[in-house]
Amino acid sequence: EDQVTQSPEALRLQEGESSSLNCSYTVSGLRGLFWYRQDPGKGPEFLFTLYSAGEEKEKERLKATLTKKESFLHITAPKPEDSATYLCAVQAWDSNYQLIWGAGTKLIIKP
Amino acid sequence: EAEVAQSPRYKITEKSQAVAFWCDPISGHATLYWYRQILGQGPELLVQFQDESVVDDSQLPKDRFSAERLKGVDSTLKIQPAELGDSAMYLCASSLIVGTTDTQYFGPGTRLTVL
Numbered sequence: 001e002d003q004v005t006q007s008p009e010a011l012r013l014q015e016g017e018s019s020s021l022n023c024s025y026t027v028s029g030l031r032g033l034f035w036y037r038q039d040p041g042k043g044p045e046f047l048f049t050l051y052s053a054g055e056e057k058e059k060e061r062l063k064a065t066l067t068k069k070e071s072f073l074h075i076t077a078p079k080p081e082d083s084a085t086y087l088c089a090v091q092a093w094d095s096n097y098q099l100i101w102g103a104g105t106k107l108i109i110k111p
Numbered sequence: 112e113a114e115v116a117q118s119p120r121y122k123i124t125e126k127s128q129a130v131a132f133w134c135d136p137i138s139g140h141a142t143l144y145w146y147r148q149i150l151g152q153g154p155e156l157l158v159q160f161q162d163e164s165v166v167d168d169s170q171l172p173k174d175r176f177s178a179e180r181l182k183g184v185d186s187t188l189k190i191q192p193a194e195l196g197d198s199a200m201y202l203c204a205s206s207l208i209v210g211t212t213d214t215q216y217f218g219p220g221t222r223l224t225v226l
Contacts, residue, residue, distance in 0.1 A: 036217075042220065098159065
């Protein structure tokens, strides 16, 4: 069964303290892995898509990486405005482009 | 920048009443999704449209939920009658499939509270 697990459930960091969020997945054939950011009471905001193991993408303080079993979202020198829930989702080749979602990691950056 | 529009943003209703949510996807996006999201969980797909056709509604509780996209553009999701357990965020997303690439873009959501 296709499955996505994110860890940790919540992460509290001091401003400037770098860390990583994990997304492990089991899927029959990976078409793509997606990262989204979601602020409270709002819809998810697209960040990255990764397609193959070894691929990396960066945006400001965020860098996403992909292996055959998991993806990491690295956050470097975070600021309070990076506080949000980060959602990971995978898309399988035989899925009609549907996404299988993780439960998210709630990131809190303290000033 | 093109965005997915949803209305209303918030809806409070009483149990057994009917509610409806509206979504206008990004112009040109043929695929439209309705999701339900409970606090602390990832979105759960309710229905997927390709133009005006339903691709997948296997997770839609059809005894009380209905969805339509009559002209293949905007869409309406209806619940009748609403139950306490329907309280959640209802999200609409749209996408444009280019080759094998498909990125879903989300609207702001409708927060439903059933009393």
